[in-house]
Amino acid sequence: MAVDRFARSKAVFERAARVIPGGIYGTKSPGFLIPGKFPYYLESASGARLVDADGNTFLDYLCGFGSQIVGYGNPAVEKAGSERSARGDLLNQPSPLMADLAERLVSRIRGMAWTVFAKNGTDATTLAVSLARVATGKRVVIAAEGAYHGAANWCSSNLFPELSQDREDLVHFRYNDLEGLEALFRRHRGRVACVILTPHHHPAFRPQVLPDPELYPAVRRLCEAEDALFVMDDIRDGFRLHPEGSHVRFGAEPDMVCVAKALANGWPLAALLGTERVRHAADSFFITGTYWMSGAPMAAALACLDEMDRMGGVDRMETLGTSLREGLEAAGREAGFEARVSGPAAIPYLTFDEDPNLYLNQRFCGAMADRGFFLHPHHNWFVSLAHTEADIESTVEAAREVFAEMKAGRA
Amino acid sequence: MRPFLDDLSAVELRVLARIRLAVTARLAAAAAAHDPGLAEHGSRPFRLALRVPGLPRAFVAKTEGPVTAWAGGETPVQRLPPDLTLFFPSSRDCARVLDGSAGRVFPIPGGWGAARALRYFRAAAASAPRMLRSPDTPAVLRAALLLEAAMSALVETANADPAMAPRLAHAPDGLVVVDAGGGVRRALRKEGGRLRSVRVPEDGQDAVLAFRDPESAVAVLAGKKSAVTALGACEASIRGLVPLVQGLFAVLDRASRYLAVKAEKEAGHGR
Numbered sequence: 001m002a003v004d005r006f007a008r009s010k011a012v013f014e015r016a017a018r019v020i021p022g023g024i025y026g027t028k029s030p031g032f033l034i035p036g037k038f039p040y041y042l043e044s045a046s047g048a049r050l051v052d053a054d055g056n057t058f059l060d061y062l063c064g065f066g067s068q069i070v071g072y073g074n075p076a077v078e079k080a081g082s083e084r085s086a087r088g089d090l091l092n093q094p095s096p097l098m099a100d101l102a103e104r105l106v107s108r109i110r111g112m113a114w115t116v117f118a119k120n121g122t123d124a125t126t127l128a129v130s131l132a133r134v135a136t137g138k139r140v141v142i143a144a145e146g147a148y149h150g151a152a153n154w155c156s157s158n159l160f161p162e163l164s165q166d167r168e169d170l171v172h173f174r175y176n177d178l179e180g181l182e183a184l185f186r187r188h189r190g191r192v193a194c195v196i197l198t199p200h201h202h203p204a205f206r207p208q209v210l211p212d213p214e215l216y217p218a219v220r221r222l223c224e225a226e227d228a229l230f231v232m233d234d235i236r237d238g239f240r241l242h243p244e245g246s247h248v249r250f251g252a253e254p255d256m257v258c259v260a261k262a263l264a265n266g267w268p269l270a271a272l273l274g275t276e277r278v279r280h281a282a283d284s285f286f287i288t289g290t291y292w293m294s295g296a297p298m299a300a301a302l303a304c305l306d307e308m309d310r311m312g313g314v315d316r317m318e319t320l321g322t323s324l325r326e327g328l329e330a331a332g333r334e335a336g337f338e339a340r341v342s343g344p345a346a347i348p349y350l351t352f353d354e355d356p357n358l359y360l361n362q363r364f365c366g367a368m369a370d371r372g373f374f375l376h377p378h379h380n381w382f383v384s385l386a387h388t389e390a391d392i393e394s395t396v397e398a399a400r401e402v403f404a405e406m407k408a409g410r411a
Numbered sequence: 412m413r414p415f416l417d418d419l420s421a422v423e424l425r426v427l428a429r430i431r432l433a434v435t436a437r438l439a440a441a442a443a444a445h446d447p448g449l450a451e452h453g454s455r456p457f458r459l460a461l462r463v464p465g466l467p468r469a470f471v472a473k474t475e476g477p478v479t480a481w482a483g484g485e486t487p488v489q490r491l492p493p494d495l496t497l498f499f500p501s502s503r504d505c506a507r508v509l510d511g512s513a514g515r516v517f518p519i520p521g522g523w524g525a526a527r528a529l530r531y532f533r534a535a536a537a538s539a540p541r542m543l544r545s546p547d548t549p550a551v552l553r554a555a556l557l558l559e560a561a562m563s564a565l566v567e568t569a570n571a572d573p574a575m576a577p578r579l580a581h582a583p584d585g586l587v588v589v590d591a592g593g594g595v596r597r598a599l600r601k602e603g604g605r606l607r608s609v610r611v612p613e614d615g616q617d618a619v620l621a622f623r624d625p626e627s628a629v630a631v632l633a634g635k636k637s638a639v640t641a642l643g644a645c646e647a648s649i650r651g652l653v654p655l656v657q658g659l660f661a662v663l664d665r666a667s668r669y670l671a672v673k674a675e676k677e678a679g680h681g682r
């Protein structure tokens with residue numbers, strides 16, 4: 001009988017399901033991947049490699065949902081974070097590092113004048129929306145259909161009728177659909193507090209979409225005319241598309257920028273940055289959380305910003321991602337598949353044009369997982385600075401085998 | 412949603428009544444194929460309607476083929492007047508009576524088959540719950556009955572409960588096959604905010620929710636295990652358009668809340 005390579009993962013899950021709703025909840029729920037093909041629990045990681053609870057290793061392209069940018073366990077980041085932690089992480093007051101990091105971020109993220117820190121990306125987006133409402137004295141928030149801005153009730157996919165009031169003033173347009181956006185501004189004239197967008201559109205289960213060149217100028221124009229604010233949710237893209245913030249890459253001019261994930265390479269830290277225009281609202285708003293000013297993640301973030309630049313930054317991830325995209329698409333074509341990698345090079349996602357229902361994605365990613373490559377079938381991937389050219393080559397090589405097997409009906 | 416009948420809003424009461432009408436009618440028809448005692452009652456023609464003012468009627472009828480049910484606004488193949496109508500004066504009465512509690516129901520005869528229809532319905536209404544309860548019932552049959560009930564509850568909840576519209580709008584359109592194992596399969600098509608039962612296609616389905624075996628299907632459909640836990644335990648799998656199935660899970664969750672609504676408040680609830 002074949003040995004189950006995820007036996008321990010499954011055994012732990014069985015125990016967990018008795019005491020934890022769903023066993024593992026949310027985006028890490030096994031059902032979001034392909035149960036039986038991917039591990040549920042991971043034990044350790046180093047660089048771009050994961051080791052699961054059963055001892056299987058994977059070359060990882062999910063990067064802790066984007067939070068790993070300079071590699072798991074990056075020595076410089078870990079040293080900075082753990083040294084700060086040894087001297088005291090969560091204290092009554094912040095450490096002086098908070099000012100250092102704020103200065104670094106404000107001088108790095110283009111156009112921003114101030115920053116506040118929190119833990120999760122959701123903290124930052126929720127705060128941004130609250131500040132926009134307070135600063136403008138209006139309620140309506142415009143977002144793109146299928147965009148993810150966090151797990152708070154104002155924007156999450158928890159569409160329970162009991163919670164519907166929380167999202168009452170959230171309205172959607174199709175990403176890049178300027179007429180739709182203009183129509184929303186017309187319909188809600190005098191009531192729009194802000195537009196919140198991700199630099200590029202990365203809905204789950206669907207190909208990614210880059211912004212049309214007209215999108216951001218139009219957002220700026222419409223916001224100015226309505227006296228509304230523009231919030232850039234750079235939580236997923238941040239530090240992978242442009243060193244000064246992804247908005248710079250696409251010529252966008254936001255009033256606030258949310259970052260998290262890659263900011264501290266997985267140490268828990270989020271930040272909201274803003275322009276002078278919103279400073280007053282931020283000054284008067286009660287912003288707090290027990291853990292929000294802990295020092296170790298801030299030390300890790302400072303080291304992470306240095307490491308990103310030292311390791312080649314955005315340009316290197318772009319180069320690696322481009323090789324991956326070109327290699328995968330060519331390998332797919334050779335086997336007769338219309339495999340297409342969408343999104344920016346450093347944040348790729350492969351789908352099959354002939355199969356919007358994702359059966360082929362599931363076969364492809366499942367077979368890649370069998371070979372030790374962690375490519376999410378339903379969520380975009382990430383390239384990190386810990387990936388190497390050899391990693392990309394081995395991924396493309398394995399993909400070539402998998403496409404051939406799929407063609408032969410064996411995968 | 413509040414857990415007691417008396418606390419439901421008027422809209423929720425109507426949704427619950429629609430669900431009960433549909434589930435009762437479908438199980439009453441489905442049971443005939445599996446319960447020899449019932450098959451006897453259902454050997455001669457009859458047409459039975461279940462009616463609540465303002466709601467689409469449900470029908471159970473025996474004409475040429477096997478005993479068949481229609482609900483949720485579907486029209487029976489033969490549009491003849493029913494032999495018997497069980498008339499519930501209100502959604503509340505319907506929800507109570509079909510849940511086994513006291514309530515008002517008036518039999519209104521309309522044709523020669525009235526007595527047969529009543530005999531059949533009385534026997535059938537008890538048959539499916541008995542089969543579901545009995546430890547001797549094979550898992551495949553249990554899965555088939557539960558799937559029948561779940562599908563009709565899903566369709567009614569999706570189509571009747573206004574609270575489901577945003578949830579359904581969030582999910583893509585398409586056709587889902589639910590495979591409970593042991594050859595028990597059903598299909599649903601989601602189109603905009605509506606859901607309907609359709610014939611299981613040979614191929615071309617947009618998503619498949621497959622249970623490892625009928626026992627696994629029973630655990631989820633009877634509400635003993637959550638779908639997400641069953642997925643993690645590899646007792647169920649989703650292939651294809653996952654968000655379409657996730658949309659159905661949300662409706663299933665809501666339907667199961669309706670089905671758990673209690674007619675009476677008992678002491679010690681909530682512990």
Ligand SMILES: Cc1ncc(COP(=O)(O)O)c(C=O)c1O
Pocket residue numbers: 065119120121122123125148149150151198233234235236237260261
């Ligand atoms: C674009 C975007 N915004 C917000 C969030 C929420 O971040 P968190 O999960 O840290 O709350 C995420 C997380 O995936 C994200 O990708």
